[in-house]
Every structure is written in structure tokens, then in C-alpha cells.
Amino acid sequence: MVFACQADSFLVEFSSKVVSCEEAELKVVSNGKKTTVKGYEVVLEDTILFPEGGGQPCDTGSLDGVPVLQVTRRGAQAVHFVAAPLAVGAAVRQRLDWGRRLDHMQQHSGQHLISAIAEIEFGYATSSWWLGEEVSYIELDTQSVKKEEMDRMEEIVNEKIRAATPVTVKVFEEGDPQLTADRARGLPEDHVGPVRVVTIQGVESNMCCGTHVSNLSQLQAIKLLHAEKGKKNKTNLHFLAGGRVLGALDRCLGRERQLTGVLKGGPSEHVLLADKLQKTLKMCNKNLQTVLKDLAVLEAEKLKRLNPSPKFYMLHRREADSDFMSIFINEVGNQSALLFLTVGDDKGAGQMVLHGEPSAVSALGPRICSVLGGRGAGKGPKFQAKVSNLGNRSEAEELIRKFFEETRDQ
Ligand SMILES: [Zn+2]
Numbered sequence: 189m190v191f192a193c194q195a196d197s198f199l200v201e202f203s204s205k206v207v208s209c210e211e212a213e214l215k216v217v218s219n220g221k222k223t224t225v226k227g228y229e230v231v232l233e234d235t236i237l238f239p240e241g242g243g244q245p246c247d248t249g250s251l252d253g254v255p256v257l258q259v260t261r262r263g264a265q266a267v268h269f270v271a272a273p274l275a276v277g278a279a280v281r282q283r284l285d286w287g288r289r290l291d292h293m294q295q296h297s298g299q300h301l302i303s304a305i306a307e308i309e310f311g312y313a314t315s316s317w318w319l320g321e322e323v324s325y326i327e328l329d330t331q332s333v334k335k336e337e338m339d340r341m342e343e344i345v346n347e348k349i350r351a352a353t354p355v356t357v358k359v360f361e362e363g364d365p366q367l368t369a370d371r372a373r374g375l376p377e378d379h380v381g382p383v384r385v386v387t388i389q390g391v392e393s394n395m396c397c398g399t400h401v402s403n404l405s406q407l408q409a410i411k412l413l414h415a416e417k418g419k420k421n422k423t424n425l426h427f428l429a430g431g432r433v434l435g436a437l438d439r440c441l442g443r444e445r446q447l448t449g450v451l452k453g454g455p456s457e458h459v460l461l462a463d464k465l466q467k468t469l470k471m472c473n474k475n476l477q478t479v480l481k482d483l484a485v486l487e488a489e490k491l492k493r494l495n496p497s498p499k500f501y502m503l504h505r506r507e508a509d510s511d512f513m514s515i516f517i518n519e520v521g522n523q524s525a526l527l528f529l530t531v532g533d534d535k536g537a538g539q540m541v542l543h544g545e546p547s548a549v550s551a552l553g554p555r556i557c558s559v560l561g562g563r564g565a566g567k568g569p570k571f572q573a574k575v576s577n578l579g580n581r582s583e584a585e586e587l588i589r590k591f592f593e594e595t596r597d598q
Contacts (some may be wrong), residue, residue, distance in 0.1 A: 191266060191381055193247070193284075195240045197293060197357075197399035200283045202236040206274050207590075213414060214258060216270045228269045235259070236282050238289070242398040243317050249284040264381065275530065289399065294430030295324045297355060298399045298410050298506055300346075302326055304392040305344045310337055322432070323413065325424040333415040333423050342412045352405040354389045380436050407434045415517060441581070474490040480505075480512045488519030499592050500526040500544075502585055504578070506534055513541045517570075528556070528588060535579035542571040552591055556584045 189258055192202055213227040215222060230251060239261040240246040246259040251270055257271040281573020296319065303314040303326055312328040355590055360366060360383045386400050387393040401407060409435045413426040444455050451461040483505070491501055505512060508531040517527060521533025526548050532538015540560060542553045546568050557564045559580050 189383065191236075191238070193236045193399055194357070194397065195359075196383060197289075198402070199236040200284045200286050202234070202284075204232040204234045205279050207233055209274050209276055211273075213270065216257070223270070227257070227269055227271045228273050230270055230274055232263050232280070232282070232348030233266065233269070235266045236284050237266065237268060238399050240485045241398050242296070243299070244292050244398040245319060245390070247284055247292075248290050248300050249282060252280045261505050261512060266314055289481075291431060292319065293399050293401050294407050294566050295319050296396075296398045297404070297433070298310075298407055298427065300386060300394055300396070300400070301327055301348060301388060301391065301404065301407070302341065302412070302425070304388060304412065305341050305348075306333075306425070308343065308392070309340060313424075323426050323428060325426045327418050328415075328423045331421050331424060331552075332421050333418075337504035338412045338415060338425070342410065345410045348391065349404045349407050351408065352403055353391065354403050355388065355400055355404075356387050357400060358385050358387065359383070360385060372468065376448065383530045406430075411436070437596050459579055471508070476507065477511070481515055484508075484512045485519050488516050491520055491525065492523065497523060498525050499587050500528060502528045502581075502588075504530045504534075504581060506532065509542075510539055510572075513539070518545050521551055526552075526588065528558075528584065529579055530575075530579055531579060532575075535577070537574075537576050538578045540573050540575050540578075542566070543569055545569070548591065552588060555587055559584050 192199060192204075206360055208229075208231045210229050211228060214225045214227060216225055217223075225294040232251075235247050237247040237256055237259045238244065247259075248254075249256050251268060251274060253272065254270045256268045256270055260267050261267075262308075278425040299314075299317050299319075303317070306314065306326070306328055308314040310330075310332070310333075313331045315327045316327050317326045318324060362381060364383075369380070380494040383395055385393050386396045386398075401489060408430045409412070411428045413428065413473065415423050415425045420423040444458070447458050448454060451458055451465070453461045463515065487503060503516065510531070512531060513529045516529060520527065524545070526542070526544035528590045529541045529543070530538055540562065541558060542549050549566055549569055549571050553564070553573075557571070557575065560573070560575035561577040562573040562575030564571060564575075566572070
């Protein structure tokens with residue numbers, strides 16, 4: 189059957205009798221979690237709520253104020269899933285969520301137009317398409333689409349939109365001689381009932397069950413985004429149509445404003461400024477590495493000059509890294525002092541190394557690591573760990589102090 193939404197895709201309110209209403213369950217995904225909703229499946233004499241089909245998702249809306257969560261096609265019937273029961277035989281007021289529908293119509297008619305131009309201009313047939321929640325794509329039967337080809341397609345489709353090209357839908361009864369072999373292309377062999385043919389005047393005719401705009405001017409604009417390799421030597425051409433073009437532009441401008449604040453320069457300079465920032469950062473990091481190396485050598489020198497040389501030595505450096513600790517240990521050389529080195533956030537995460545006489549290291553390493561909330565391992569004169577709480581360094585120092593007091597007493 190041809191539903192009211194197909195006969196007139198601009199109906200937003202409609203009244204129709206309830207044919208059946210049966211208890212049912214609907215599986216929905218909300219916030220990534222699958223749940224089951226209890227409700228009712230309602231069939232009406234006719235509907236303005238489009239059941240999914242032809243690549244177009246279903247409409248949402250309400251029946252006598254009860255929200256319709258999903259509409260599916262079952263044979264020739266449209267089945268509405270609602271949360272509350274409706275009386276069989278009663279006429280109910282249908283309301284369509286027009287915003288969602290218009291968006292679907294813009295993407296779907298946009299797809300017909302892009303597919304037609306891709307075929308006419310470049311001979312690229314459409315094998316399927318996907319109406320996404322944000323971006324849609326058309327699967328073209330070609331290995332690649334060049335940038336110049338995309339530019340040309342975008343130019344032509346927008347030309348057709350500017351020309352306010354009419355879009356008409358004709359319904360042909362089964363066996364109608366007017367339904368030529370060409371028009372029936374793609375029609376399944378077992379198809380029964382009327383056939384809808386959607387025509388973009390002067391461009392193409394296509395069989396389709398979806399809801400469409402009545403004039404290409406209602407598409408406002410089409411933006412081709414990018415072409416990427418698809419399945420089996422095909423190419424997916426991503427696009428936006430209608431309100432989605434403005435929505436995407438609005439998001440772009442929002443990001444641009446944020447970047448202007450962050451980079452302290454207007455949009456025309458953003459790339460230049462970001463590039464400059466990255467180069468500066470790279471240079472700073474390089475300089476920091478050099479300075480830290482020099483510092484490790486000097487710090488080691490400081491320790492070597494201590495007289496008498498200490499039993500243990502603590503060193504913490506917020507800006508440093510594991511290289512700094514390794515250089516320090518190498519520079520200190522064969523000193524007998526137990527070295528307790530930490531780098532990273534003064535009160536947060538970082539790294540530790542305990543280096544010295546193996547028995548002291550194996551006795552203290554795991555205990556210090558635990559005090560600093562870390563995980564690590566030791567071998568011979570060295571224990572190293574990643575830690576989460578460098579704020580407990582004084583407790584670790586206390587452990588070392590006690591260890592040496594106890595070993596002195598023995
Ligand atoms: Zn279609």
C-alpha cells in the first residue's frame with residue numbers, strides 16, 4: 189500500500205483509526221546500553237509516520253499525544269511502537285516530528301540527486317547509501333573519485349538546487365504499461381502492488397519508497413565532504429544536505445572562535461600559529477633535555493664533593509625524566525651512598541629509582557614503592573617504579589633513615 193506519508197510527504201497531522209493494538213517489547217540502545225522497553229504495537233488504517241525503508245530511517249511523532257518510538261514495515265503494514273495502549277476502532281490524532289522528517293527528506297532527495305549526477309557525468313553507479321545520524325554517504329561503484337570530480341559534482345547538484353528543480357512522485361499500478369522497463373529497473377521480481385517513481389525533473393527517475401522534497405530548492409545546499417575507499421573496490425562519498433550544512437558550518441565556526449582565543453590570532457592565521465606553536469614546543473623540549481643533562485652532571489658533582497660522603501642521598505626534580513636519573517647515577521659512579529631519586533609532579537604521579545648496595549635496595553625498594561603508591565621491579569643495585577603519589581616522599585625518607593639506624597645498631 190501507499191501510505192499517507194508517501195502520498196503527501198508534507199502532512200504533519202493526520203487522523204486515522206486504530207486497526208490493532210498488541211502488547212510488545214522493543215529493544216533500544218540508550219547511552220550504549222541495550223535495554224528492552226515494554227509497550228504496544230499499533231497498526232492504523234493509514235499513517236503519516238514513515239516506516240523505515242529505502243535507506244531512510246523511520247519517523248518519530250505521537251498518536252493522541254503518546255510518543256511513537258519506532259515505526260517498522262511488516263508486509264504492507266506500518267507498525268507503530270508506543271508506550272501506552274490505544275483503543276481499537278478509535279480515531280487517533282497522528283503528529284509527525286517534522287524536524288527529523290525534513291532532515292531525512294533532505295538527505296534522501298540529496299542522495300538521489302548526487303547519485304544521478306555521479307552516474308550522468310562520470311558513469312559511477314550507486315550500489316547503496318547510508319543515512320547517518322550526522323553524515324551520510326553514497327557507495328559508488330568506482331575505485332576512486334578525484335577531487336576535481338567531486339568539485340564538479342558539487343557544482344552541478346547545487347546548480348540544480350538553485351534552479352528550483354521540481355521533484356515529483358508518481359504511483360504506477362502493477363502492470364501499468366507506462367511503467368517502462370527502464371523505470372522498473374531494480375524492482376524485485378516478486379514485487380507486488382503499486383510502484384512509486386520519484387522524478388527529479390530533467391535529471392532522472394528512480395523507484396523509491398521514501399519521502400522526498402517536492403522541489404530541490406528545499407534542499408538549500410549540498411556539501412560533498414570527502415571520498416574514501418569502500419568495500420570491494422567501491423568508494424564511499426560522504427555528504428551533507430540541507431540543515432546539516434548549516435549545522436556543520438555552525439560547529440566549525442564555534443571551533444574557530446575557540447581556536448582564535450587559544451591561539452590569539454584570527455582564523456586566517458590558525459594554521460600558521462599552530463605550526464609555529466608546535467615548532468616552538470619541539471625546540472623547548474630539546475633545550476630542556478640539554479639543560480637537564482647538564483643539571484644531572486652538576487647535581488652528581490655536588491654529591492661527590494660532600495665530605496664525609498653520606499650514607500644515602502635524596503634528589504627530586506619535578507621537570508626531569510628517567511634519562512636525568514640514569515645520567516645522575518652514571519656520573520655519581522662508584523659512590524657508596526644509597527641514591528633515592530624521584531621525578532615528576534611534587535604531589536602526584538612520577539617515577540622513582542633506588543640505587544645502591546643490592547641488599548639495601550632489595551630491602552627498601554618494594555617498601556618505598558608501596559609508600560609512593562607505585563608498581564615497580566628491582567634487580568641488583570637498582571629498583572625502579574612508576575608511582576602515583578610523590579607527596580609521600582618524606583615518609584619514604586623516614587623508611588630509609590630508620591633502615592640505616594637499624595643496620596648501624598646491628
Ligand atoms: Zn530513494
